[in-house]
Amino acid sequence: MKSFTTHTGKVVAMDRANVDTDQIIPKQFLKRIERTGFGEFLFWDWIRNDDGTPNPDFELNKPEAAGATVLLARRNFGCGSSREHAPWALDDYGFRVIVAPSFADIFYNNCFKNGMLPIKLSEEQVEELFQRAAKYKGYQLTADLDSCTLSDEHGFSTSFEVEPFRRHCLLNGLDDIGLTLQHEDKIAAYEAAQAGA
Amino acid sequence: MSPPAARPRTLFEKIWDNHVVHAEEGRQTILYIDLQLVHEVTSPQAFEGLRIAGRQVRRPERTVATADHNVPTTDRSLPIVDPISKQQIDTLEANCKEFGITYYGLGDQRQGIVHVMGPELGYTQPGMTIVCGDSHTSTHGAFGALAFGIGTSEVEHVLATQTLLQYKPKTLELRVDGQLGRGVTAKDLVLYLIGQITTDGGTGYCIEYTGEAVRGLTMENRMTVCNMSIEAGARAGMIAPDQTTFDYLKGRPYCPAGAAWDEAVATWRTLPTDEGATYDKSLVFDGADIAPQVTWGTNPGQVASVNATIPKPTDYADATDQKTTAQSLDYMGLVGGEAITDLKLDRVFIGSCTNARIEDLRAAAEVAKGRKVADTVHAMVVPGSGLVKQQAEKEGLHKIFTEAGFDWREAGCSMCLAMNPDKLAPGERCASTSNRNFEGRQGKGGRTHLVSPAMAAAAAVAGHFVDVRDFE
Numbered sequence: 001m002k003s004f005t006t007h008t009g010k011v012v013a014m015d016r017a018n019v020d021t022d023q024i025i026p027k028q029f030l031k032r033i034e035r036t037g038f039g040e041f042l043f044w045d046w047i048r049n050d051d052g053t054p055n056p057d058f059e060l061n062k063p064e065a066a067g068a069t070v071l072l073a074r075r076n077f078g079c080g081s082s083r084e085h086a087p088w089a090l091d092d093y094g095f096r097v098i099v100a101p102s103f104a105d106i107f108y109n110n111c112f113k114n115g116m117l118p119i120k121l122s123e124e125q126v127e128e129l130f131q132r133a134a135k136y137k138g139y140q141l142t143a144d145l146d147s148c149t150l151s152d153e154h155g156f157s158t159s160f161e162v163e164p165f166r167r168h169c170l171l172n173g174l175d176d177i178g179l180t181l182q183h184e185d186k187i188a189a190y191e192a193a194q195a196g197a
Numbered sequence: 198m199s200p201p202a203a204r205p206r207t208l209f210e211k212i213w214d215n216h217v218v219h220a221e222e223g224r225q226t227i228l229y230i231d232l233q234l235v236h237e238v239t240s241p242q243a244f245e246g247l248r249i250a251g252r253q254v255r256r257p258e259r260t261v262a263t264a265d266h267n268v269p270t271t272d273r274s275l276p277i278v279d280p281i282s283k284q285q286i287d288t289l290e291a292n293c294k295e296f297g298i299t300y301y302g303l304g305d306q307r308q309g310i311v312h313v314m315g316p317e318l319g320y321t322q323p324g325m326t327i328v329c330g331d332s333h334t335s336t337h338g339a340f341g342a343l344a345f346g347i348g349t350s351e352v353e354h355v356l357a358t359q360t361l362l363q364y365k366p367k368t369l370e371l372r373v374d375g376q377l378g379r380g381v382t383a384k385d386l387v388l389y390l391i392g393q394i395t396t397d398g399g400t401g402y403c404i405e406y407t408g409e410a411v412r413g414l415t416m417e418n419r420m421t422v423c424n425m426s427i428e429a430g431a432r433a434g435m436i437a438p439d440q441t442t443f444d445y446l447k448g449r450p451y452c453p454a455g456a457a458w459d460e461a462v463a464t465w466r467t468l469p470t471d472e473g474a475t476y477d478k479s480l481v482f483d484g485a486d487i488a489p490q491v492t493w494g495t496n497p498g499q500v501a502s503v504n505a506t507i508p509k510p511t512d513y514a515d516a517t518d519q520k521t522t523a524q525s526l527d528y529m530g531l532v533g534g535e536a537i538t539d540l541k542l543d544r545v546f547i548g549s550c551t552n553a554r555i556e557d558l559r560a561a562a563e564v565a566k567g568r569k570v571a572d573t574v575h576a577m578v579v580p581g582s583g584l585v586k587q588q589a590e591k592e593g594l595h596k597i598f599t600e601a602g603f604d605w606r607e608a609g610c611s612m613c614l615a616m617n618p619d620k621l622a623p624g625e626r627c628a629s630t631s632n633r634n635f636e637g638r639q640g641k642g643g644r645t646h647l648v649s650p651a652m653a654a655a656a657a658v659a660g661h662f663v664d665v666r667d668f669e
Contacts, residue, residue, distance in 0.1 A: 180354065
């Protein structure tokens with residue numbers, strides 16, 4: 001798995017709540033059998049007009065969003081389907097960090113499996129970041145997983161919470177399956193006990 | 198001396214405790230998984246991961262696969278037209294063969310939506326941990342199982358280790374007292390609950406549905422309720438097993454039989470939440486307050502009673518809610534203030550893992566019987582599995598539907614997510630018995646209103662929403 005230690009990147013602010021995984025990657029792109037190459041399909045129905053031309057009103061198409069790697073959104077980001085294609089698409093597009101007041105459970109979990117960092121802040125802090133993103137040209141945020149801080153160059157700094165084990169795995173890019181298989185004896189013992197029960 | 202009395206536990210806690218392989222302070226618990234269901238869309242990358250790492254499927258007999266998301270619902274004797282869909286389905290079949298997994302393919306009468314098929318064949322049983330790379334895995338919680346959706350990396354983890362790394366969710370009791378009124382169904386019940394707690398009100402929780410109104414539901418109704426737990430953001434939803442559960446399961450192909458059955462039932466009877474056990478949060482509702490529900494927006498929490506008017510952004514105090522409501526109304530071609538019964542429909546879809554079981558089809562057929570679908574509406578019925586279709590045809594339901602002008606299809610997920618050719622055209626308004634009214638879910642620009650099967654059938658006939666309780 002990819003590791004994550006620290007990342008500084010340009011912010012794109014998406015002023016929407018309940019962004020669901022159907023929007024992040026629509027179903028017609030779930031037919032592929034690979035893990036890669038989903039970035040070009042990200043936000044497919046929002047990013048372009050019906051005639052296929054770019055939708056100039058969509059946040060990711062604004063000139064100032066070019067090269068953004070930090071996505072700022074409102075509450076319940078990533079709700080809906082369990083499709084891991086959603087974090088694959090965000091990752092492939094170039095996003096490394098997503099900041100929101102809350103995330104849907106499965107999506108949140110899927111991000112960690114792909115070396116991306118979802119950061120939960122309070123509604124007030126997220127609002128503050130939205131205002132800063134509007135105020136400062138080329139607004140950037142730095143996420144430091146080692147110290148669990150999110151900061152900008154204009155005096156904003158906050159700590160965020162990540163479960164210690166998740167943080168450990170992401171910092172070191174550890175393979176979950178490999179970790180679990182270190183406990184193979186316990187799995188075998190569990191199965192033996194069940195069979196004997 | 199008698200042992201100290203065990204601490205009272207909830208249904209969730211009992212199942213969790215029974216499946217802990219390894220727990221360590223500050224770490225995710227390694228939880229044993231009794232059953233993994235696999236489908237074509239979220240599994241190819243997981244099997245590929247196994248191959249790259251040179252790993253095997255640890256317990257192929259605890260893994261069952263079918264193709265459902267991406268399959269055509271037209272004539273099964275014809276080849277699949279979309280080559281990419283065909284490749285994905287062929288890949289699943291090849292993976293199952295390579296790793297020794299039971300696969301229910303398109304030619305098999307038992308093929309169907311994975312969450313219809315699992316319970317129907319008796320794979321789903323009380324007390325189990327069940328996962329699938331699909332968020333609606335929560336359906337299986339209706340049997341008193343801990344069942345939830347996972348991502349593809351986790352699918353691979355379960356294939357390789359038969360376990361999953363999990364943080365323990367909190368517990369949320371949603372108690373519905375009293376009785377549901379005439380014409381009010383399990384779908385209305387769960388839509389109402391999601392409306393009450395909102396689309397992320399269950400995040401971080403495993404829900405247990407309790408109370409008289411829940412206890413009175415049939416197994417298929419209970420599956421409808423648990424199915425939509427994810428639409429409230431919950432990890433899982435469950436209902437304690439009881440005689441209704443056992444009666445449904447008895448004699449199913451993959452359920453224990455004979456003495457093993459009696460033993461299993463005795464164990465299952467110990468699962469329900471103990472007297473005195475507490476949930477992290479409990480909310481109480483009254484079944485009598487619930488009317489038939491219709492969603493008006495683009496998430497399942499945006500829902501109202503059929504006899505209500507659609508809210509306006511200014512009805513909300515919170516700035517994000519106002520903006521979300523405005524965005525949803527705009528997408529839905531609404532402004533707020535419209536009477537729901539004035540909404541005219543272009544399409545009706547009866548199907549999905551939420552509402553495509555035999556009882557759902559019977560409820561819809563009862564309304565459709567002797568009536569005609571409105572000229573302005575195209576309506577389709579997609580059974581949840583080959584066995585549901587077979588049963589419906591045995592009962593003559595297909596005749597009722599086709600005579601009324603409904604399109605009668607083969608089993609699959611179909612227009613719930615419109616991954617196959619069944620989809621809405623831009624701007625089309627649809628009454629759907631499925632689970633998600635997200636933008637574009639049923640086709641780009643399509644406008645989905647979630648309802649019960651009876652409400653969908655009534656809307657198909659009337660050409661607009663009607664209160665099924667007044668439908669004569």
